Amino acid sequence: MIRFENVHYRYPDSDHDSLCGVDLTIEEGSFVAVLGHNGSGKSTLAKHMNAILLPTEGRVLVDGMDTSDEANLLPVRRTVGMVFQNPDNQIVANVVEEDVAFAPENLGVPPAEIRERVDNALKTVGMYEHRQHAPHLLSGGQKQRVAIAGVLAMQPRIIVLDEPTAMLDPQGRKEVVATVTRLCRENGMTVVLITHHMEECIGADRLIVMSYGKIAADGTPGEVFSQVELMEQAGLDVPETTRICWDLNKAGFSLPLDSLDVETCAENLISAAH
Amino acid sequence: MLKDITLGQYFPGDTVAHRLDPRTKLILVFLYIVALFQAKGWVGYGLVLLATVVCMAVSHISPKNIFKGLKPMLFIIALTAALNIFYTQGTPIVEGWIITWEGLERAVKMMLRITLLIAGTFLLTYTTSPMALTDGLELLMNPLKKVHVPVHEITIMMSMALRFIPTLIEETDKIMSAQKARGADFENGSLIQRAKALLPILVPLFVSAFRRADELAVAMESRCYHGGEGRTRMKQLKMAARDWIALALGLLLLAAVIVLKHFGL
Amino acid sequence: MSVITVENLRHTYSAGTPFEKVAIDDISLSIPAGQFVGLLGHTGSGKSTFIQHLNALLQPTSGRVLLDGEDINKDKKTRHDVKWKVGLVFQYPEYQLFEETVFADIAFGPKNMGLKKEEIEERVREAAGFVGVKEELFERSPLELSGGQKRRVAIAGVVAMRPEVLILDEPTAGLDPAGSRKIMNNICRYREQSGATVIIVSHNMDDAARLAERLIVFDHGHVAMDGTPEEVFSRPQELINIGLSVPQSTAIAMALREKGMPLEGSVFTHEQLLKAVAKAKGVALC
Numbered sequence: 108m109i110r111f112e113n114v115h116y117r118y119p120d121s122d123h124d125s126l127c128g129v130d131l132t133i134e135e136g137s138f139v140a141v142l143g144h145n146g147s148g149k150s151t152l153a154k155h156m157n158a159i160l161l162p163t164e165g166r167v168l169v170d171g172m173d174t175s176d177e178a179n180l181l182p183v184r185r186t187v188g189m190v191f192q193n194p195d196n197q198i199v200a201n202v203v204e205e206d207v208a209f210a211p212e213n214l215g216v217p218p219a220e221i222r223e224r225v226d227n228a229l230k231t232v233g234m235y236e237h238r239q240h241a242p243h244l245l246s247g248g249q250k251q252r253v254a255i256a257g258v259l260a261m262q263p264r265i266i267v268l269d270e271p272t273a274m275l276d277p278q279g280r281k282e283v284v285a286t287v288t289r290l291c292r293e294n295g296m297t298v299v300l301i302t303h304h305m306e307e308c309i310g311a312d313r314l315i316v317m318s319y320g321k322i323a324a325d326g327t328p329g330e331v332f333s334q335v336e337l338m339e340q341a342g343l344d345v346p347e348t349t350r351i352c353w354d355l356n357k358a359g360f361s362l363p364l365d366s367l368d369v370e371t372c373a374e375n376l377i378s379a380a381h
Numbered sequence: 382m383l384k385d386i387t388l389g390q391y392f393p394g395d396t397v398a399h400r401l402d403p404r405t406k407l408i409l410v411f412l413y414i415v416a417l418f419q420a421k422g423w424v425g426y427g428l429v430l431l432a433t434v435v436c437m438a439v440s441h442i443s444p445k446n447i448f449k450g451l452k453p454m455l456f457i458i459a460l461t462a463a464l465n466i467f468y469t470q471g472t473p474i475v476e477g478w479i480i481t482w483e484g485l486e487r488a489v490k491m492m493l494r495i496t497l498l499i500a501g502t503f504l505l506t507y508t509t510s511p512m513a514l515t516d517g518l519e520l521l522m523n524p525l526k527k528v529h530v531p532v533h534e535i536t537i538m539m540s541m542a543l544r545f546i547p548t549l550i551e552e553t554d555k556i557m558s559a560q561k562a563r564g565a566d567f568e569n570g571s572l573i574q575r576a577k578a579l580l581p582i583l584v585p586l587f588v589s590a591f592r593r594a595d596e597l598a599v600a601m602e603s604r605c606y607h608g609g610e611g612r613t614r615m616k617q618l619k620m621a622a623r624d625w626i627a628l629a630l631g632l633l634l635l636a637a638v639i640v641l642k643h644f645g646l
Numbered sequence: 647m648s649v650i651t652v653e654n655l656r657h658t659y660s661a662g663t664p665f666e667k668v669a670i671d672d673i674s675l676s677i678p679a680g681q682f683v684g685l686l687g688h689t690g691s692g693k694s695t696f697i698q699h700l701n702a703l704l705q706p707t708s709g710r711v712l713l714d715g716e717d718i719n720k721d722k723k724t725r726h727d728v729k730w731k732v733g734l735v736f737q738y739p740e741y742q743l744f745e746e747t748v749f750a751d752i753a754f755g756p757k758n759m760g761l762k763k764e765e766i767e768e769r770v771r772e773a774a775g776f777v778g779v780k781e782e783l784f785e786r787s788p789l790e791l792s793g794g795q796k797r798r799v800a801i802a803g804v805v806a807m808r809p810e811v812l813i814l815d816e817p818t819a820g821l822d823p824a825g826s827r828k829i830m831n832n833i834c835r836y837r838e839q840s841g842a843t844v845i846i847v848s849h850n851m852d853d854a855a856r857l858a859e860r861l862i863v864f865d866h867g868h869v870a871m872d873g874t875p876e877e878v879f880s881r882p883q884e885l886i887n888i889g890l891s892v893p894q895s896t897a898i899a900m901a902l903r904e905k906g907m908p909l910e911g912s913v914f915t916h917e918q919l920l921k922a923v924a925k926a927k928g929v930a931l932c
Contacts (some may be wrong), residue, residue, distance in 0.1 A: 347894030564758030
């Protein structure tokens with residue numbers, strides 16, 4: 108569980124807070140998506156979750172451990188694994204499996220157990236067949252899955268992904284989102300996905316919208332996207348499933364706005380009466 | 382074009398040569414180089430050449446790959462040969478010519494030496510993953526830790542460099558294309574103009590390398606990297622019987638070359 | 647009159663090695679002057695290789711590329727000078743910024759053209775205006791700017807060459823919706839005011855559907871589909887089979903039709919979907 112208590116953060120040399128008093132609790136086992144425009148503070152928020160950044164005011168607790176306490180650094184990072192935007196800049200080794208082994212090696216795990224963890228992690232993300240490959244020859248989506256495996260080998264309970272799909276093509280984006288959804292649904296991991304692609308948030312349990320360093324909306328994706336005007340103010344889009352119903356409602360329909368699934372939306376449209 | 386550089390490339394495989402402990406291979410290459418520089422007569426060279434061919438056969442590395450790697454070195458090889466041909470005193474091949482039999486012999490031997498030197502090191506890098514190589518180096522250099530040489534830091538730096546060479550080459554290609562699209566000209570002009578023309582490539586490359594370094598450091602720390610202390614390795618290096626046999630063969634080669642040298646062969 | 651004509655273009659990477667790969671296989675097409683073209687296709691479909699042939703960064707293995715009827719690979723000079731006429735903006739162009747000031751970076755292309763100082767200045771101002779880079783940024787270092795601003799400066803660097811044809815590879819990659827919209831609007835405005843031909847490579851189906859006059863879909867080095875957005879999106883299943891997505895409104899329209907709601911016409915934008923649904927329901931929109 109991650110808890111933010113009135114967290115403020117200001118980057119050095121900056122004249123304004125990038126986080127302005129964030130209060131937030133991330134529940135165990137949930138899939139939380141965080142959406143926001145560039146500069147909304149969503150990445151800053153993510154970097155607080157495993158003590159890459161420390162609050163200038165307030166505090167962040169990971170399983171009750173204060174991230175500001177130096178002694179908690181390693182335990183915090185073992186609990187919260189982090190995947191970053193640029194797949195090239197987080198792969199440290201020349202061979203896929205050796206990269207995945209990096210974290211457990213750092214933790215001093217015995218060799219036989221590392222082997223086991225690496226194999227399991229690679230199987231979980233569907234990259235086991237590529238374990239002997241050179242990372243630079245993989246596609247963007249595959250690289251990101253290797254990066255996810257590298258974090259899984261640490262056996263964290265929470266995985267935070269800071270815009271992991273921003274540099275990927277649609278195919279790669281699908282691969283990554285499918286992988287993290289599975290991690291949550293099948294392996295019971297807590298997943299925090301930071302993104303600016305709204306369609307990636309549709310399958311989440313909870314959607315948090317960041318805007319100018321504050322939480323602008325928080326709820327299920329259906330609830331959040333239904334607030335069309337608020338989303339527009341935050342510089343974000345809403346899915347067409349919501350948008351079409353929103354505009355039809357203006358013409359006198361009363362369609363539900365929270366059916367994000369195309370099929371359900373279509374059914375609603377068909378049965379809708381004026 | 383930049384992608385064609387094969388220097389330091391690893392060809393995964395499962396031959397005896399691939400399975401040898403990297404430490405064994407490092408020592409073997411060392412022995413091989415010493416032997417190469419001890420070789421004096423044709424028999425000595427022949428022996429080293431034979432050893433190289435055997436190693437190539439064992440590791441399933443085709444001569445084509447070796448030659449491909451040699452390409453960038455051709456100029457140096459040719460230059461050394463030319464210098465030897467023209468600057469060695471002795472019996473002229475044809476009366477009045479500057480080229481002598483001695484010069485020719487030395488040139489051929491020099492070419493052979495450089496070629497074999499490169500081929501030998503290629504065999505090492507072709508059959509050993511860079512990670513294994515740095516692991517091997519780290520273990521071989523371990524005794525130096527006692528005299529406060531930062532062995533772990535040196536080797537992790539090496540493996541990072543190896544990891545990022547292909548990435549940076551790819552990036553250089555991209556930046557070059559982008560600047561060419563704005564009409565940058567890297568091929569024409571005087572030497573100074575051409576050196577200046579590199580700026581639009583080097584500046585973005587450095588900026589991006591620093592950004593990468595920064596992000597990489599954060600990513601490594603996020604994965605609990607805290608220096609070499611208390612680190613374990615997934616792949617434990619273990620010397621097997623084949624390693625000791627290979628080392629014995631290497632020593633044998635060196636001994637044979639030295640004995641041959643003694644007899645002037 | 648077509649500005650670009652491609653005849654039987656073929657490109658093979660690493661020809662003669664075991665890594666040989668045919669990236670483009672016998673493509674012929676022509677693009678009329680002033681057209682707004684969207685190039686679609688997944689990674690590895692050959693579209694990036696294709697666009698690099700249009701300004702002679704890559705040379706065809708066989709076939710020809712003509713600009714205004716002239717072979718751009720005719721000789722070394724044409725091959726070099728075609729860069730001014732066909733401006734190519736790569737993906738993540740901000741990574742190529744290198745000059746000390748924004749002004750100097752935008753001026754790099756015009757300077758390479760050998761223009762006079764006044765002319766360069768005029769073009770830099772004009773290009774910066776098109777992409778919304780304010781003049782007070784001119785003396786700043788490009789490295790200090792935000793991501794979106796850097797992107798715009800980089801695009802200005804190509805626009806400043808006043809190319810007849812402007813090609814952009816994924817100009818909105820990595821930007822948030824607001825940033826993407828701004829850049830797309832800037833490009834549209836540039837096209838309207840200059841009359842240039844614009845080719846955009848995009849993964850974003852919604853953008854492609856909304857803006858382009860013509861869509862060319864690449865698949866495995868071939869042109870799989872080529873036509874107006876109406877034509878292309880009236881065959882959504884083909885796009886899906888190639889592994890591409892369809893605009894969200896098309897997906898909803900497909901589901902509606904499947905469930906028996908009769909929708910008229912080709913649906914690929916929000917407005918079309920809205921109109922079609924309203925009509926099917928017999929409701930007037932305000």
